[in-house]
Amino acid sequence: MDEATGWLLDVYADEDGLILWLLTDNDQRLRLRMNFPVTFYAAGDFGLLRQAWLFLKNENVKLERASRRDLFLGERVCMAVTASNPSALPGLFAKLSRQFPSLDYYDADIPLSLRFITQTNAHLLGRCRVSQDGERVTAIQPLDSPWEIDPSPIPLRILTLSPDVNPAVRAPTHLRVQTKHGEYNLPLEPKRAFLISLKSDLQRLDPDLILTDYGDTWLFPQLKIWSEESGIPLNPNRDENKDILTRRADSYFAYGQVVYRGAQAHLFGRWHIDRHNAMSFGEYGLEGIMEQARVTGLGVQEMARKSPGAGITAMQMLTALRNEIMVPVQKQQVEGRKTLAELIRADHGGLIYQPLIGLHGNVAQIDFSSMYPAIMVKHNISPETVGKEDAPEGLVPKTLRPLLEKRLMLKNILSDLSPRDCRVGILKARAAALKWLLVVCFGYLGYKNARFGKIESHEAVTAMSRELMLQAKEVAEDMGFTILHMYVDCLFVQQEGFEMPSDFAPLMNAIESKTGIPIALEGVFKWVAFLSSKRDARVPVPNQYFGAFLDGTLKYRGIELRRRDTTLWVRNIQLAALDLLAQAGTPQELAECLPDVLNLVERAKRDLKAGRVHTKELVVTQKLSRELAAYKSPSPAARAALQLQAAGRQVAPGQSMRFLYTRGSPGVQAWELGEEINPAALDAKRYCSLLDRAMRTVLDPCKSLFVPVRLL
Amino acid sequence: MELLPVLQTGRLIVLCAPHAARDESAQLAAELALRGAVTVLDGGNRFLPYRVAHLLRRKTVNVAAASNRLFIRRAFTCYEMTSLLADTPALRQPCLILDLLNNFYDDHVPAHEADRLLKSCLGQIHRLRSSAPVIVTLAPPLAADRAFLIEQVCASADEVFTPEADMPPLPSQPTLFPLTT
Amino acid sequence: MGRTVLTITQHLNETESLLSPFRRTLRRSDQYVFDGLFASARRHIAAIGQAESLLPFESALLAILLEQAKQIAVLRQELDELKAKRSC
Numbered sequence: 016m017d018e019a020t021g022w023l024l025d026v027y028a029d030e031d032g033l034i035l036w037l038l039t040d041n042d043q044r045l046r047l048r049m050n051f052p053v054t055f056y057a058a059g060d061f062g063l064l065r066q067a068w069l070f071l072k073n074e075n076v077k078l079e080r081a082s083r084r085d086l087f088l089g090e091r092v093c094m095a096v097t098a099s100n101p102s103a104l105p106g107l108f109a110k111l112s113r114q115f116p117s118l119d120y121y122d123a124d125i126p127l128s129l130r131f132i133t134q135t136n137a138h139l140l141g142r143c144r145v146s147q148d149g150e151r152v153t154a155i156q157p158l159d160s161p162w163e164i165d166p167s168p169i170p171l172r173i174l175t176l177s178p179d180v181n182p183a184v185r186a187p188t189h190l191r192v193q194t195k196h197g198e199y200n201l202p203l204e205p206k207r208a209f210l211i212s213l214k215s216d217l218q219r220l221d222p223d224l225i226l227t228d229y230g231d232t233w234l235f236p237q238l239k240i241w242s243e244e245s246g247i248p249l250n251p252n253r254d255e256n257k258d259i260l261t262r263r264a265d266s267y268f269a270y271g272q273v274v275y276r277g278a279q280a281h282l283f284g285r286w287h288i289d290r291h292n293a294m295s296f297g298e299y300g301l302e303g304i305m306e307q308a309r310v311t312g313l314g315v316q317e318m319a320r321k322s323p324g325a326g327i328t329a330m331q332m333l334t335a336l337r338n339e340i341m342v343p344v345q346k347q348q349v350e351g352r353k354t355l356a357e358l359i360r361a362d363h364g365g366l367i368y369q370p371l372i373g374l375h376g377n378v379a380q381i382d383f384s385s386m387y388p389a390i391m392v393k394h395n396i397s398p399e400t401v402g403k404e405d406a407p408e409g410l411v412p413k414t415l416r417p418l419l420e421k422r423l424m425l426k427n428i429l430s431d432l433s434p435r436d437c438r439v440g441i442l443k444a445r446a447a448a449l450k451w452l453l454v455v456c457f458g459y460l461g462y463k464n465a466r467f468g469k470i471e472s473h474e475a476v477t478a479m480s481r482e483l484m485l486q487a488k489e490v491a492e493d494m495g496f497t498i499l500h501m502y503v504d505c506l507f508v509q510q511e512g513f514e515m516p517s518d519f520a521p522l523m524n525a526i527e528s529k530t531g532i533p534i535a536l537e538g539v540f541k542w543v544a545f546l547s548s549k550r551d552a553r554v555p556v557p558n559q560y561f562g563a564f565l566d567g568t569l570k571y572r573g574i575e576l577r578r579r580d581t582t583l584w585v586r587n588i589q590l591a592a593l594d595l596l597a598q599a600g601t602p603q604e605l606a607e608c609l610p611d612v613l614n615l616v617e618r619a620k621r622d623l624k625a626g627r628v629h630t631k632e633l634v635v636t637q638k639l640s641r642e643l644a645a646y647k648s649p650s651p652a653a654r655a656a657l658q659l660q661a662a663g664r665q666v667a668p669g670q671s672m673r674f675l676y677t678r679g680s681p682g683v684q685a686w687e688l689g690e691e692i693n694p695a696a697l698d699a700k701r702y703c704s705l706l707d708r709a710m711r712t713v714l715d716p717c718k719s720l721f722v723p724v725r726l727l
Numbered sequence: 728m729e730l731l732p733v734l735q736t737g738r739l740i741v742l743c744a745p746h747a748a749r750d751e752s753a754q755l756a757a758e759l760a761l762r763g764a765v766t767v768l769d770g771g772n773r774f775l776p777y778r779v780a781h782l783l784r785r786k787t788v789n790v791a792a793a794s795n796r797l798f799i800r801r802a803f804t805c806y807e808m809t810s811l812l813a814d815t816p817a818l819r820q821p822c823l824i825l826d827l828l829n830n831f832y833d834d835h836v837p838a839h840e841a842d843r844l845l846k847s848c849l850g851q852i853h854r855l856r857s858s859a860p861v862i863v864t865l866a867p868p869l870a871a872d873r874a875f876l877i878e879q880v881c882a883s884a885d886e887v888f889t890p891e892a893d894m895p896p897l898p899s900q901p902t903l904f905p906l907t908t
Numbered sequence: 909m910g911r912t913v914l915t916i917t918q919h920l921n922e923t924e925s926l927l928s929p930f931r932r933t934l935r936r937s938d939q940y941v942f943d944g945l946f947a948s949a950r951r952h953i954a955a956i957g958q959a960e961s962l963l964p965f966e967s968a969l970l971a972i973l974l975e976q977a978k979q980i981a982v983l984r985q986e987l988d989e990l991k992a993k994r995s996c
């Protein structure tokens with residue numbers, strides 16, 4: 016019997032069991048196999064269960080009567096259906112549920128990795144010791160936990176493949192190949208030579224991760240086609256028994272808008288991440304995605320492409336499995352009865368306290384740390400505990416507690432490190448990745464498809480959050496502070512003579528002591544401007560502000576800089592304007608910076624009209640909100656989409672359209688057409704008015720510093 | 728009160744209109760709450776709480792008492808709607824089911840499953856109507872391939888009202904401001 | 909998901925919209941002051957929401973009165989200061 020120690024890279028189902036890939040301490044990549052029977056449960060009408068039993072009698076399954084716990088209904092008598100091979104379960108469940116749709120099903124669609132983790136306690140990307148008999152695993156011992164603050168780094172071999180151009184705009188001519196040893200260009204023509212070369216690279220380098228640009232939507236689908244056409248077999252999987260797992264592109268409605276998800280190409284034995292199709296790659300990179308895979312139990316390829324919501328769902332499933340609670344396939348719990356008055360009382364979000372419009376100096380922003388998850392943990396708010404006194408710790412708090420603790424610990428470590436410390440980047444990425452899991456967990460408390468979701472728990476959290484914000488306000492006011500603005504989990508406070516961060520420490524301690532929720536100082540603004548409505552300057556707008564901290568760094572929310580549909584050109588100028596204003600030490604000093612800002616704007620407009628602005632900076636990005644046929648009068652995005660469609664491209668609702676504003680009709684030119692444009696054809700007037708609007712945002716709060724004159 | 732006489736125990740009335748007769752059902756909920764307890768099951772987030780309170784206020788100063796006679800539950804998936812109906816006791820109070828089919832158009836629920844669940848819902852509605860009048864509101868179908876769902880609901884109704892054609896005028900009194908937005 | 913009750917902002921927008929025939933009939937100068945009443949209410953959206961009233965416009969009217977009372981207090985103080993200066 017052999018033993019191997021290393022990192023667990025991947026697990027998946029195969030014809031005769033479960034396959035694991037271990038990256039060993041001596042740099043081997045071992046493909047191992049494990050017997051892994053899986054069970055799902057059916058419950059409901061006894062007559063139907065009896066018929067279901069008879070229906071499955073001749074299948075290759077083990078049937079047993081079992082008593083298992085439903086989170087809301089308590090113990091239920093179930094039929095346990097065990098398949099010796101995990102890959103057989105989906106087909107079996109589909110067959111049974113089609114025949115007996117009115118039974119309640121549990122544990123029938125749990126990701127295999129979660130079952131594995133529950134059974135072995137070894138986690139993905141974690142270190143473990145494996146005892147093996149040939150390629151068969153006889154025992155597995157975890158050597159660390161997903162909650163390690165500083166897990167040992169995995170010596171991944173990474174191969175990066177990126178085409179020289181966006182394939183949606185123009186046909187690429189070569190692939191840029193990067194490894195830790197160097198990089199080179201691999202021409203795509205002739206195809207045979209390209210495929211032979213790529214195949215040889217894959218075999219020689221044997222990467223653990225293939226990082227691509229457009230790998231999901233272009234490279235892997237094309238490789239398959241080219242391989243078939245040329246007769247040169249090319250399987251990018253490390254597990255050569257497997258084909259690439261492909262998923263179709265999809266548009267779906269979520270959170271009030273249409274979301275587009277591109278096609279996907281998943282590999283076996285190694286990971287593939289497409290940087291252009293990975294939801295949050297831009298935000299927290301590979302380290303963040305790996306951290307999410309580590310704590311959620313979902314594979315790296317899944318986590319890269321899925322929303323954090325899928326991660327938090329997986330974590331809840333894992334908690335349920337570990338506590339022998341069945342995971343329903345369909346959510347069963349429904350809302351309790353409310354009178355009209357009760358509904359009006361309950362159906363509210365977080366507390367939003369309108370800001371005092373205008374410029375303010377020496378303002379501290381203090382934030383509750385992960386407020387909603389902290390409330391869920393501290394007050395034991397879980398779908399099954401809501402409204403109950405002295406209930407044992409609920410499923411949701413149990414799930415969130417280690418996540419919250421790890422994130423807080425990472426934040427504390429980061430606050431003590433020098434910004435130049437080499438660990439900062441990785442720790443920040445991990446903290447950001449965990450933050451996103453925490454951010455979405457609240458929504459999933461009440462989310463319609465959340466297995467354990469119940470709207471009353473969602474309502475309980477918001478009610479508690481409003482109460483805690485009011486308590487914080489009262490503490491601050493008792494200590495002589497003015498509340499300038501509050502937004503869900505953060506407060507902006509001010510008091511004459513309070514300027515340094517240490518001045519606000521007693522306030523924060525008092526709030527934390529009163530509310531029981533940790534609170535942190537985001538910073539002290541030298542000056543901050545709270546904005547008013549563009550429609551009526553007397554009406555304040557929450558969470559729209561810009562300001563400069565004591566160290567000169569800027570913070571801004573809700574302004575054009577933060578909006579995805581703003582052109583790079585406008586964003587750059589607005590940011591440059593704010594950088595100029597950031598030099599002011601007080602609100603009054605802003606007046607001295609304004610002439611430079613005005614000059615900056617004039618220069619920018621002159622550059623635009625003279626054709627000195629690169630068209631790339633003028634690209635507008637807007638989403639296509641519906642099918643093209645559904646537009647009564649096409650928006651600019653729709654007009655751009657029509658152009659792409661006329662050029663033979665596919666467009667779908669939820670996709671982002673990129674275009675330039677042009678003079679005359681149709682008024683736009685789709686960027687992905689790849690056509691050169693004469694600067695004279697650009698609609699300079701429109702771009703200037705976009706810039707004016709963005710500059711009004713910045714300059715309007717400063718009006719009070721002037722004798723009224725026309726600024727723009 | 729032209730609609731109210733149409734409501735009788737044992738009868739299922741269907742209102743089919745844009746936005747699932749949202750405004751009309753708010754008025755109806757208010758009128759019914761002035762007279763007694765009402766169950767409201769909302770399948771499409773169509774219930775307008777402030778509007779109903781405002782309508783109550785126009786008829787009574789005791790808005791709180793009337794509002795405490797309205798019992799609301801919401802369903803956000805077709806599975807929830809099915810569970811909600813199964814869980815609703817057959818009481819002697821009108822049952823107003825708003826936008827019953829809204830969640831049955833979900834792409835992720837196959838048509839045969841939507842059909843099965845609807846049949847279950849209609850079975851529960853049949854149970855409820857034996858104790859009190861049941862009113863179901865529907866919106867025009869979101870997907871042509873699910874139009875059969877509306878047909879099934881209308882087939883089990885005693886009366887179906889559609890806009891402009893034959894919707895009986897709901898009770899009203901002279902207004903200071905127009906109600907529609 | 910699950911938000912059935914309008915936010916106070918939405919409710920005020922709806923109420924303002926219902927009152928548009930009223931506003932339209934006012935003189936232009938009065939329209940500006942009328943808009944100011946709603947702006948006053950919008951400064952206290954949190955308080956109106958927290959009141960959890962079945963008829964939130966009643967709480968909005970209180971917010972409008974509050975802002976008017978503040979303006980009166982400021983004007984009274986300025987008047988007192990002017991009187992004090994004159995009598996010196």
